[in-house]
Amino acid sequence: xxxxxxxxxxxxxxxxxxxxxxxxxxxxxxxxxxxxxxxxxxxxxxxxxxxxxxxxxxxxxxxxxxxxxxxxxxxxxxxxxxxxxxxxxxxxxxxxxxxxxxxxxxxxxxxxxxxxxxxxxxxxxxxxxxxxxxxxxxxxxxxxxxxxxxxxxxxxxxxxxxxxxxxxxxxxxxxxxxxxxxxxxxxxxxxxxxxxxxxxxxxxxxxxxxxxxxxxxxxxxxxxxxxxxxxxxxxxxxxxxxxxxxxxxxxxxxxxxxxxxxxxxxxxxxxxxxxxxxxxxxxxxxxxxxxxxxxxxxxxxxxxxxxxxxxxxxxxxxxxxxxxxxxxxxxxxxxxxxxxxxxxxxxxxxxxxxxxxxxxxxxxxxxxxxxxxxxxxx
Amino acid sequence: xxxxxxxxxxxxxxxxxxxxxxxxxxxxxxxxxxxxxxxxxxxxxxxxxxxxxxxxxxxxxxxxxxxxxxxxxxxxxxxxxxxxxxxxxxxxxxxxxxxxxxxxxxxxxxxxxxxxxxxxxxxxxxxxxxxxxxxxxxxxxxxxxxxxxxxxxxxxxxxxxxxxxxxxxxxxxxxxxxxxxxxxxxxxxxxxxxxxxxxxxxxxxxxxxxxxxxxxxxxxxxxxxxxxxxxxxxxxxxxxxxxxxxxxxxxxxxxxxxxxxxxxxxxxxxxxxxxxxxxxxxxxxxxxxxxxxxxxxxxxxxxxxxxxxxxxxxxxxxxxxxxxxxxxxxxxxxxxxxxxxxxxxxxxxxxxxxxxxxxxxxxxxxxxxxxxxxxxxxxxxxxxxxxxxxxxxxxxxx
Numbered sequence: 001x002x003x004x005x006x007x008x009x010x011x012x013x014x015x016x017x018x019x020x021x022x023x024x025x026x027x028x029x030x031x032x033x034x035x036x037x038x039x040x041x042x043x044x045x046x047x048x049x050x051x052x053x054x055x056x057x058x059x060x061x062x063x064x065x066x067x068x069x070x071x072x073x074x075x076x077x078x079x080x081x082x083x084x085x086x087x088x089x090x091x092x093x094x095x096x097x098x099x100x101x102x103x104x105x106x107x108x109x110x111x112x113x114x115x116x117x118x119x120x121x122x123x124x125x126x127x128x129x130x131x132x133x134x135x136x137x138x139x140x141x142x143x144x145x146x147x148x149x150x151x152x153x154x155x156x157x158x159x160x161x162x163x164x165x166x167x168x169x170x171x172x173x174x175x176x177x178x179x180x181x182x183x184x185x186x187x188x189x190x191x192x193x194x195x196x197x198x199x200x201x202x203x204x205x206x207x208x209x210x211x212x213x214x215x216x217x218x219x220x221x222x223x224x225x226x227x228x229x230x231x232x233x234x235x236x237x238x239x240x241x242x243x244x245x246x247x248x249x250x251x252x253x254x255x256x257x258x259x260x261x262x263x264x265x266x267x268x269x270x271x272x273x274x275x276x277x278x279x280x281x282x283x284x285x286x287x288x289x290x291x292x293x294x295x296x297x298x299x300x301x302x303x304x305x306x307x308x309x310x311x312x313x314x315x316x317x318x319x320x321x322x323x324x325x326x327x328x329x330x331x332x333x334x335x336x337x338x339x340x341x342x343x344x345x346x347x348x349x350x351x352x353x354x355x356x357x358x359x360x361x362x363x364x365x366x367x368x369x370x371x372x373x374x375x376x377x378x
Numbered sequence: 379x380x381x382x383x384x385x386x387x388x389x390x391x392x393x394x395x396x397x398x399x400x401x402x403x404x405x406x407x408x409x410x411x412x413x414x415x416x417x418x419x420x421x422x423x424x425x426x427x428x429x430x431x432x433x434x435x436x437x438x439x440x441x442x443x444x445x446x447x448x449x450x451x452x453x454x455x456x457x458x459x460x461x462x463x464x465x466x467x468x469x470x471x472x473x474x475x476x477x478x479x480x481x482x483x484x485x486x487x488x489x490x491x492x493x494x495x496x497x498x499x500x501x502x503x504x505x506x507x508x509x510x511x512x513x514x515x516x517x518x519x520x521x522x523x524x525x526x527x528x529x530x531x532x533x534x535x536x537x538x539x540x541x542x543x544x545x546x547x548x549x550x551x552x553x554x555x556x557x558x559x560x561x562x563x564x565x566x567x568x569x570x571x572x573x574x575x576x577x578x579x580x581x582x583x584x585x586x587x588x589x590x591x592x593x594x595x596x597x598x599x600x601x602x603x604x605x606x607x608x609x610x611x612x613x614x615x616x617x618x619x620x621x622x623x624x625x626x627x628x629x630x631x632x633x634x635x636x637x638x639x640x641x642x643x644x645x646x647x648x649x650x651x652x653x654x655x656x657x658x659x660x661x662x663x664x665x666x667x668x669x670x671x672x673x674x675x676x677x678x679x680x681x682x683x684x685x686x687x688x689x690x691x692x693x694x695x696x697x698x699x700x701x702x703x704x705x706x707x708x709x710x711x712x713x714x715x716x717x718x719x720x721x722x723x724x725x726x727x728x729x730x731x732x733x734x735x736x737x738x739x740x741x742x743x744x745x746x747x748x749x750x751x752x753x754x755x756x757x758x759x760x761x762x763x764x765x766x767x768x769x770x771x772x773x774x775x776x
Contacts, residue, residue, distance in 0.1 A: 001380060001381060001382065001383065001384070001450070001677055001680075001681050002379055002380040002681060003379060003677075003678045003681050003682070004379065005379065006379075009379075069379050260774050260775070260776070263776060264775070264776065274776040275776070277767065279776075280766070280767060280770035280771070280774075280776050281763070281766040281767070281770065283769075283770050283774050283776060284694075284698075284765075284766035284767075284769035284770045284774070285766070287695070287769055287773065287774065288695050288698060288699060288769070291675065291690065291692075291695055292668075292671035292672070292675060292695075292699065293671070294675075295671045295672070295673075295674035295675035295678060296667070296670060296671045296674060298379075298381060298674045298677075298678065299670050299671075299673075299674045301379075301381065302381030302382075314670070316663075316667075317666065317667040317670045317671075318667075318670075320663070320664065320667040321667055321668075321670075321671050366660070368663075369659075369660040369663040369664060369667075370656075370659075370660065370663075372663035372666060372667065373656075373659035373660065373662065373663050376639075376662075376663070376666070377653070
């Protein structure tokens, strides 16, 4: 066993860290989310140029064939800077769904184009009544003369306002919660019958609800084979859940040290408030939760290549820890700052908002505890 | 990064497992899986068996009579021992005074104490804490005065685990009253020396592992001093870094978690298995997640043992959360036992194996006593509050 980064990984970490420190300070970010719509094409070009978008793609699809460890390194650093561009939705969730679905033709080209930055597909899978349950799909695909007709609604499709493609899951057979019978389709902005309702999210990133009203999809735009998309969706979610844990670790780490610095400077009762033991112990608990999160990330990364039951148990275990830690670290980072912590102009509340969203993304603590119980009972 | 166990470690695990399977006497196993306090006869017998195999000091270097195992091998050995119900080797001799003697003591002390210890012949009792010196250990007042070729010791020590079995004691004593930490020394005392009185402290689980010790002008030869005079504090602390990876007691937590799952499968709520109760199952899953985190952090700490550039206070983190997990698992054991969780199942007579237990399932005896005793784990070895202060001050710089 070895928990250290190798030389190339250290260089990668340095390069992402430099980008965040030099090009993504809090003022730049504030401007981007207020005036820039939450997406800067120049940033995306940097992601492509430095190879971050290609790193997790298989070599046969034009990628660098890196492992999830490299993606975790990137996400942790992006988490520290509260980067709002949809790196994870595109380069992890959509990329892994495509790679796992076994794509050919147009979809294979989309996958390859992620690496160069030419394509930005996002996965339109979640539905409002699924609440984390990956197999729950009510959006229906009905076979027509020349293809498929899709009807349904997808919620919280993060990054959709900037996407070039949508990978839409729809049920081609079975009950709403049946893992069998889910298929994946490739759609694009402007497709007939597809309406996008853009939404600003609490963490300043952007998403859409995608409403499908008998949207016509040609037969060639079925990704993979009919009814068999669940395994690819589950694999993509395992990756995305693990890597959002890495992002959370970056965000918690930064929030913790910002708070530490504040405790050393803020004076009350004639001394730095960091002298008070009640606050010191709170900080110790925050560090403990952060480091246990890091440990759990190793466990999830280690299990990503395992059989689904083993993989999902480890991923759930990590997400449970992340959720618990995110609540404590995010909430107490504000608490220890006092009033300034709840202001929009100060940075710490933005970490809280991102951590809150991460806690609820890809299944919250309750969902993952339940999934662990179900997997243990098997 | 590489998250896989080394194949050599996997085969080592198999080797250890099959040895324990063949070598561990059934009666020893029976007492230990119930978590009743260790029994000297068991520990001695098991140490002798391991000594014949060359395994009685898993954490010592080969040159000192140990196995020379890597930290990972030591961890695997602990896990397999615990899972099989083997008794813990004597922590005081193995992890504290033994290494202090072979590192700071004389070769003669090593021959006299450590070599017989490895054969199971010496049982050590630790005298550090005092009635007035708990968390503030350096304020201890037990006094050792030099008179000619002897040390004369007077004072009162507390919380000595297995002191009633000990034939030797190692004491942290004050040799310079004008200094605090720098006025302490480490001295070895025969448990049967005139003036030594050892009396039991019965814990709230009605078990006897703890003792207090009184020293009334006890005389020992000058050569019983370990290392240099007034360096005792340094010796007492030097092992902390080496042992930090073991602070979460993963082997114990794993065995007790497995027991909790067994109880939850067999116990019924309203006639249905307790494990099918959604709220209970969710709490079980939470513990499983906690155990996963501690396990991965332990594996990381094992991989980095001896690396002083890694300044994370991993020992403190593992201690705080590992002890909290022990206590929570114990609470849920008792809860899952239901009505029988309230029954007292007295410790069996170790000599005869005889016991007088009220009705209940086979797994019930021992659970309550262990739960109650485990309130101690967040107090001893530097209370969890002290650990949090260490984290905040030394690592976070507050």
